[in-house]
Amino acid sequence: AQTVTQSQPEMSVQEAETVTLSCTYDTSESDYYLFWYKQPPSRQMILVIRQEAYKQQNATENRFSVNFQKAAKSFSLKISDSQLGDAAMYFCAYRSANTGNQFYFGTGTSLTVIP
Amino acid sequence: NAGVTQTPKFQVLKTGQSMTLQCAQDMNHEYMSWYRQDPGMGLRLIHYSVGAGITDQGEVPNGYNVSRSTTEDFPLRLLSAAPSQTSVYFCASSKGGSQPQHFGDGTRLSIL
Numbered sequence: 001a002q003t004v005t006q007s008q009p010e011m012s013v014q015e016a017e018t019v020t021l022s023c024t025y026d027t028s029e030s031d032y033y034l035f036w037y038k039q040p041p042s043r044q045m046i047l048v049i050r051q052e053a054y055k056q057q058n059a060t061e062n063r064f065s066v067n068f069q070k071a072a073k074s075f076s077l078k079i080s081d082s083q084l085g086d087a088a089m090y091f092c093a094y095r096s097a098n099t100g101n102q103f104y105f106g107t108g109t110s111l112t113v114i115p
Numbered sequence: 116n117a118g119v120t121q122t123p124k125f126q127v128l129k130t131g132q133s134m135t136l137q138c139a140q141d142m143n144h145e146y147m148s149w150y151r152q153d154p155g156m157g158l159r160l161i162h163y164s165v166g167a168g169i170t171d172q173g174e175v176p177n178g179y180n181v182s183r184s185t186t187e188d189f190p191l192r193l194l195s196a197a198p199s200q201t202s203v204y205f206c207a208s209s210k211g212g213s214q215p216q217h218f219g220d221g222t223r224l225s226i227l
Contacts, residue, residue: 004157006157009155033212033213035215035216037215043203043220043221044218044220045205045207045216045218047215050213050215052213091157091158093216095213097212101146101165101209101211101212102148102160102163102173103148103160103207103209103216104160105150105157105158105159106157107155107156107157108157
């Protein structure tokens with residue numbers, strides 16, 4: 001099974017600053033998809049951004065962007081101009097394009113935004 | 116659209132009791148999954164289904180059963196509740212390929 005590693009259990013950032021959350025994964029597949037989800041205290045799981053492995057261009061969604069390094073199996077999330085509402089648990093997820101289309105999640109990074 | 120609906124939102128059980136967590140989606144998604152979320156462990160896959168009539172085990176299937184008689188519904192059954200099953204349970208659904216999972220609001224389950 002694929003493994004997803006988030007090595008930063010907790011991170012903090014000053015409001016309006018930029019923060020990068022790390023994610024690495026282990027796979028032998030060449031075709032897959034990567035996601036970042038946000039889980040605020042409300043417990044909802046909210047999709048932040050996604051990346052197709054066959055695309056070299058890094059995905060961006062407003063203040064959120066990724067640095068996808070396929071050879072290094074790295075998929076970090078950059079949050080620019082951090083806002084108080086960005087405080088949440090962030091999960092990195094891997095989806096196989098082949099083996100049952102399962103999702104594999106990392107253990108999460110808790111982000112605190114300091115006013 | 117309702118999306119993914121989970122019921123109940125909270126439940127307290129005694130050890131040895133059985134119960135079913137309900138999950139329904141109205142998006143005609145073929146893939147459905149059940150996860151449990153425990154502190155420091157992320158989301159762990161319990162069971163999943165790739166379509167009606169097809170289910171398979173995930174990472175932590177022991178003590179749980181599922182069935183998928185329709186595209187819309189994917190109930191999770193706890194056969195004989197144990198304190199180790201105290202957790203928050205999420206149901207999710209998706210289309211195939213690059214489509215993300217849509218999650219329900221979760222069920223907080225406590226086993227005494």
